[in-house]
Amino acid sequence: MPTYSYRCTECENAFDIQQSFTDESLTVCPACEGSLRKVFSPVGVTFSGSGFYRTDSRSKPADSKPAAAAKTPAPSTPSFTSSTN
Numbered sequence: 001m002p003t004y005s006y007r008c009t010e011c012e013n014a015f016d017i018q019q020s021f022t023d024e025s026l027t028v029c030p031a032c033e034g035s036l037r038k039v040f041s042p043v044g045v046t047f048s049g050s051g052f053y054r055t056d057s058r059s060k061p062a063d064s065k066p067a068a069a070a071k072t073p074a075p076s077t078p079s080f081t082s083s084t085n
């Protein structure tokens, strides 16, 4: 059963609750009966420690510059200008 995080927009009350997919989302704060807002940050993921920076390193190990240089089809069409007219 997934755990959902809610946060109140009125009193900043935040809590986690286990709900099934078929359960309705909570909309009323149990503390102040204000409007609840669903928090989509996954529960159980710790952002402290090593591993968090891995999402930031998107640079590929292969360089993209030689691939763009090989894209130039210069010597492929030599008879284009001579066959005109």
Ligand SMILES: [Zn+2]
Residues within 6 Å of the ligand: 008, 009, 010, 011, 012, 013, 029, 030, 031, 032, 033, 034, 035
């Ligand atoms: Zn509240």
